[in-house]
Amino acid sequence: MRVLKLIGNLFLLPLYLFSLIVPRNKKLWVMGSWFGNRYSDSSRYVFEYITENEPDIRAIWLTRQKNIVRGLRSKNLEAYSIYSLKGYWYSCRASVAMFTVNITDVNTIGSSKALKFQLWHGIPLKKIVYDDNYNNPINKTGLVRSLSQIKSFLLPFKDVYGKWDAVASTSPLVSNIFKSAFQLPENKIFITGTPRGDIILDKEPDKPSVLKINPLDLPIEKKICYFPTHRNDAKALSDFINSINLSNLPDFLEKHNTILYIKLHYYNLANHTHRIDTPRVVLLNENDESDINYLLPWTDVLITDYSSVYFDYLLLNRPIIFTPFDLNEYMSKDRELYGEYELLTPGSKCNTWNEVTGELTKLFSGNDEHYEIRTKMKEEYHTFSDTRNSERVVGVVKSLLNQ
Incomplete structure (x- = not known):
């Protein structure tokens, strides 16, 4: 062939x-x-x-x-x-x-x-x-x-x-x-x-159509996005996402009138097998929104692992939570990083969704511990902060x- x-x-x-x-x-x-x-x-x-x-x-x-x-x-x-x-x-x-x-x-x-x-x-x-x-x-x-x-x-x-x-x-x-x-x-x-x-910095961004869809007419006060990077073998990622069902995150989202949008990397979209029980977790596909950059201005908290999306999100200087649940395996099989993960990621590190819920609880109560380091990193990685x-x-x- x-x-x-x-x-x-x-x-x-x-x-x-x-x-x-x-x-x-x-x-x-x-x-x-x-x-x-x-x-x-x-x-x-x-x-x-x-x-x-x-x-x-x-x-x-x-x-x-x-x-x-x-x-x-x-x-x-x-x-x-x-x-x-x-x-x-x-x-x-x-x-x-x-x-x-x-x-x-x-x-x-x-x-x-x-x-x-x-x-x-x-x-x-x-x-x-x-x-x-x-x-x-x-x-x-x-x-x-x-x-x-x-x-x-x-x-x-x-x-x-x-x-x-x-x-x-x-x-x-x-x-x-x-x-x-x-x-x-x-x-x-x-x-x-x-x-x-x-x-991302557009002062009057058009609201993505997927954010206008609310068939159950749920009250929505905050929006969280989880954008993980791609993997050669995405099974561990699928297992991690499915574990939301067993965590206290669904109750937290309901209590705080919050929606969690999940969008996998373009490379892994075709092979995901995720089943989430709560309507407050929305799994997006390519037709829902092919370009996550249009979602970032509407995102109150970003969750990611090794995706470079957080560097772009720094322009907004809003909270970021990191989920490096498979860091050692990822670095040994998929990619090496440009430095130490702990030093390059300006946010709390969580390995379970219960830990994510704990960090969200702090943030929603006004306790943003990483604002200063995000500000410093924004200046280091972005010479321009305009449109x-x-x-x-x-x-x-x-x-x-x-x-």
Whole structure:
């Protein structure tokens, strides 16, 4: 099967070579997100900023999902399938390709010679790309690495790592992480702030439709969100979530008129097997809300484990509770971290839902013990705390194109 796939990709090589000679248009930019499968994250926010504020730039969204193409076109936004002739042609003509994971977010074959701007998907707690010793094929040795190098030689448009021309950062501290993770010099990393911040700090955010749904007409005074990171094996996470039924958390939520929203990482959504008995715990799927950044402004307390979402939530400086119930196993099998977990996480650590309930009891009584450390970390990780990050990203790209 892999041999057939390789042979099939070889037939794409002429299309790649053609893309190298097509003249690029500085006013044409293509964008995508999450391997072309989602309309979300920082590239979405930059895309929408451009369509609303930059009439001289033609922004095009590329995706592998037909429903995303239809949805954007219904809003008079320009979108094409990555696989379509237009998707390929506009990738060849675009001077800029922007993404949140890698070049496979857009059309890999056509975008290879565009200015590739990496927006990334958050401030990393977990080691990423070149620093990730567990999941990155770049760091493999022996036969695997040799085969990867041969593949890159035969199929240069498939070489998705280490080919970024610029990266958006949020602070000098984060820039140092990105220098190592992306193996880039300092002059290719730009402190613009994360476009996610524009959504999180919006003074008049649109209320997500899922938050308007209340079929049982429950009184709701506070909203809590639990956003755990992805795992290679999510069974332990499923067991942890299901243990809510055996804890005192449901009674606490009922007593305080509170709703707990749970959204698993995009990678693990398809395989979850959770059964929660109380209507005050809502399990969200991709159709409910594909982009958790729109939920953060409405969240009174965030609960997470190793997800970088808490770095974004620092912009609001609201309470965070951490649940590292499988920390040792996670670090030995899934990812290493950029430092000691205890020092990098500004909040109480809980291994059971009863412990979470105890921390929520303190917070709801006004006892926020971690406000000062959150404030300090916010300053360290976010140079900007405004809603002009997308604007700064566009400004950087314009300056690079004019060099």
